Amino acid sequence: MLGSVSDLEIEAQIPALRRFARSLARNPDDADELVQDTLLQALSRWRQLRKPGSVRAWLFQILFNLHRTHGRRRQRDLARFDHDDGADHADPSSDQHQALHLGDALSALARLPQDQRIALELVAVQGMTYEEVARVTEVPIGTVMSRLSRARERLRTELEGSNVTPFRRLK
Amino acid sequence: MSRSGPIGDDDIQAFIDGRLAPDRLREVEAFLASEPALRSRIEQQRADVHALRAAAQLRPPExxxxxxxxxxxxxxxxxxxxxxxxxxxxxxxxxxxxxxxxxxxxRHQPAPVAARPQMADAVVAFRAFAGRSVDMVEFPAAQVAVMRQMISRHLRQDIVVPDLSGVGLSFRGGRLLASDEGPGGMFVYAGPAGETIAVYVKTLAAARKADLNSRQDGEVTAYFWFTGGLGYAVLGPSTSPYAKRAAEQLSSRE
Known part of the structure; x- marks a missing residue:
């Protein structure tokens, strides 16, 4: 069983976990179910967590693993992405053009290939370190970096609405 | 991020995210000053990152x-x-x-297999083939495809050679084995301190499932779990944290 401090530490991550789950699952209900499964597994695997500072990456890793196992059963539909409605929540006083641009950025993000989208979302939206993303997605850090690079190129291309030649790879 | 040498794409990514150490940042800025086209592309990508973050924050916390x-x-x-x-x-x-x-x-049956300590055969195999030298393998790392084919045939199911580079282990090779329940195999890895870590897999005579567990046997610790038809163990010196890390990664995929 977890002590009360650990409970707080885990609960503090629930909003971020839900956001991540929503970017993976088909709908908000599936997403919350994924979070619930994650918490269940976290409770039973608590002893496997070594570094107390890494609660977030550990929880995200469990969630992403569960998603991949579930994902083989459920056919994920690409078009549905909760962030699509980002612009709807815009502060009415904010610049309309700006709000549109922000909504565009999120729907463009939703159109990226899954691996790239997840890398960019974890870094840019969730503010994770590259090491944490490598841990969550279980790939070497070099892979994270190249996914990020491709994600940003593709996002830019999507936002420009045209096929722009990606900049040459650096030596 | 701290790095030196020629500017790479990873530096550019860290630059966009504002995560470069001050020294490296100066170097990257100097480099970009001579590449105006790249510079403007990167500035746009930087703005995209800010847009993404801002858009996500517009969502009221539920x-x-x-x-x-x-x-x-x-x-x-x-x-x-x-x-x-x-x-x-x-x-x-x-x-x-x-x-x-x-x-x-x-009354006349031999003692059941379960009466032995769990994964005792894995510990014996580790000591015999991996404990002394990392290179006592039948299939060196370069033959990973052949290894996969042979072990899959041996165990009569598709067995993938685990990639543990994410936890810092490099694959050195593997071999086929006989376990006390049927065909088995072992993949050998080297840790950062030169320690040998092995992933052991065997077919189970009687299907069973069990979550990750561990057992120390002298200087060797085995982390093991059962997934129905297969039993897995990750073994290494008890002093190394890598066997545990590898076991956690592999078992959490089940």
């Missing part, structure tokens, strides 16, 4: 539903555990009846 409260998750978990114990208890009753009926037959 209250957490009661079903996701830890107290609730824990209550459900307890309920599940109780029903599992009930099933187990029912199973034990049947077994007891069967045991009485079969007592005469069982």
């Amino acid at each position: 209250p957490i539903p009661a079903s996701l409260r830890l107290s609730e998750v824990r209550r459900r978990r307890a309920a599940q555990t109780i029903s599992r114990y009930r099933q187990l208890a029912a199973g034990l009753c049947l077994f007891a009846v069967g045991g009485l009926l079969g007592a005469g037959l069982v």
Whole structure:
């Protein structure tokens, strides 16, 4: 069983976990179910967590693993992405053009290939370190970096609405 | 991020995210000053990152539903555990009846495999083939495709050679083995301090499932779990943290 401090530490991550789950699952209900499964597994695997500072990456890793196992059963539909409605929540006083641009950025993000989208979302939206993303997605850090690079190129291309030649790879 | 040498794409990514150390930042800025086209592309990508973050923050924080409260998750978990114990208890009753009926037959059977410490065969294999030298392998790392083919045929199912580079282990090779329950195999890895870590896999004579567990046997610690038809163990010197890390990564995929 977890002590009360650990409970707080885990609960503090629930909003971020839900956001991540929503970017993976088909709908908000599936997403919350994924979070619930994650918490269940976290409770039973608590002893496997070594570094107390890494609660977030550990929880995200469990969630992403569960998603991949579930994902083989459920056919994920690409078009549905909760962030699509980002612009709807815009502060009415904010610049309309700006709000549109922000909504565009999120729907463009939703159109990226899954691996790239997840890398960019974890870094840019969730503010994770590259090491944490490598841990969550279980790939070497070099892979994270190249996914990020491709994600940003593709996002830019999507936002420009045209096929722009990606900049040459650096030596 | 701290790095030196020629500017790479990873530096550019860290630059966009504002995560370069001050020294490296100056170097990257100097480099970009001579590449105006790249510079403007990167500035746009930087703006995209800010747009993404800002857009995500526009979403009002939703209250957490009661079903996701830890107290609730824990209550459900307890309920599940109780029903599992009930099933187990029912199973034990049947077994007891069967045991009485079969007592005469069982007397002449050899001691069941389970009476030995779990994964004792894995520890023996590790000591014999991996404990002394990392290179006592049948299939060196370069032959990973052949290794996969041979072990899959040996165990009669598709076995993928685990990639543990994410936890810092480099694959050195593998071999086929006979375990005390059937065909098995072992993949050997080298850790950062030169320690040998091995992943052991065997077919199970009687299918069973069990979560990650561990057992120390002298200087060797084995982390093992069972997934139905297969038993896995990750072995390494008890002083190294890598066997545990590898086992956690592999077992969490099941």
